[in-house]
Amino acid sequence: MTDDGPMSLHDALTAARHGAAFFETGLDLVELTGADHRRFLNGLVTCDVARLGEGGATYGFCTQVKGRILSDLWAMDRGASLWVEWPQGRGEPMVEHLTKYRIADRVDFTTRDVRCFYLNARAAVALGLPALPAGRAEVVQGPPGEALAVPRTLAGIDWFVVYVDQQAANWAEALAASATPLDSLAWNCLHVESGWLRYGIDFADDCFPQETGHEERAVSYDKGCYLGQEVIARIHYRGGVQRSPRGLRGLELPTPSPGGELLLDGRAVGRLGASTESPLHGPIALAIVHHRAGEPGTVVQLDNGSSAEVVALPFTASDG
16 A cells, blocks of 8 residues: 555556565465475475475475376475475365375374565565575574575566564564565566466466476476376477467456466367456466467457457567
């Protein structure tokens, strides 16, 4: 909020890119402990957590036996344990899934009650947080207290992801006093403009990792066996997938909700993901589209009778 009322989307995005800004996001955080916790998780996810080392952090997928995605995740090595961040609402079902494969493994699961803030670089500096190298998860001490911080990049912006105790209201107060709070509209716009697809919004459990645009950062092809590895490796080495992430521009307002079907010549070619009315690009959206409609410039129909043009990701200034 500003003194004159709600902040415009344009002003919020300007604060994210050029000022001090933060966003509080929902998540489910589960801690894995026990003598076998690292080896156990490594056999069920696409990223290599066995080689992280204390303080390492990585992004990946948990997949089922046929290689399709059950959820994405961020894994952070805390030395004696692993912290695993799941999308909000996925923590409990993912623990149930993992438990089915525990058998004789010595591993325990504990839900951690935390709040999670994304701080851009200027917000982090305002709180006096130290610089951290990419791929690291380290405990930092700020004026509001102790937190686990992990650097990440989204929409071309460097962020600190800060995990604090659920009761640590002083972190929220300190951030609100020194940085601009972003709302869900601004956060969604950053994701769409940057082409970062999210589980549960832009892709779900009917997708393979290679269809999300995250394969390079999320899948290790030299870590050894894991659930679904044979199918995922076969796709990678022998021919790829039939669908890829694309952008859509020229949508009619109001922008549609995720999940709508995309058609080309009356045939289904994909489903709509997140959309936004970008100040730079106009009404745009994300989608996973079949290759027969994936060529930039192709016009597809939405299930509301309107149409949109397929473009490559990420969106660029020329798309506006």
